[in-house]
């Protein structure tokens with residue numbers, strides 16, 4: 633079965649009968665998080681757009697975010713329409729300075745510290761910005777559920793292309809280039825709405841979620857599926873679940889600890905530990 637990316641409000645609220653532990657102030661949140669990190673054997677961080685906003689990358693879904701101004705282009709539309717492909721590439725090139733200038737923030741650096749200390753074997757991310765790799769994770773240990781926007785791939789044969797190659801051809805021909813190997817469209821190496829999820833990433837994320845003992849869901853509103861299934865899966869397999877996000881999320885009610893404070897402020901104390 634092909635699993636496709638979609639937004640879904642599932643409403644895990646109150647199904648467990650457990651009351652969420654929402655911290656009252658940042659200091660006690662940092663302290664409780666520190667205790668849970670110290671006690672954990674295998675930590676699995678899972679990140680969404682909120683961790684990258686302090687790096688200048690907008691959260692697509694938030695008020696004022698890109699998707700409220702520009703409706704996302706679904707995968708079927710990209711495949712069917714040359715105009716949709718051209719529009720997708722125009723938007724990507726318009727974001728290039730932002731992506732190229734972004735550097736890892738405090739959240740990225742704190743998670744890289746856990747990784748280097750051997751506490752976290754890998755990281756699952758919904759982000760496409762390459763900032764976990766830039767913070768020190770090996771590329772193989774960053775499980776990208778929604779792909780990566782810093783390079784391109786043919787949607788037919790998977791051939792990789794770099795963005796300057798795409799841009800030069802786009803500017804020359806006035807339309808999005810096709811693959812030189814198989815003539816199918818070339819797209820950023822991201823997963824669009826309606827596009828099949830990457831099978832290898834899904835398999836690895838499942839194995840990690842089932843074997844960790846502390847799952848940290850950071851900067852995700854947990855409404856895009858199947859990604860949002862991983863915190864739930866980890867919790868069901870016995871892991872403790874911590875949610876760190878500016879806003880309430882769909883799964884606060886099943887979490888062991890919920891921190892509704894700024895991610896950089898919350899994780900800053902863990903940089904270099």
Ligand SMILES: [Zn+2]
Nearest residue numbers: 786789811814
């Ligand atoms: Zn191809």
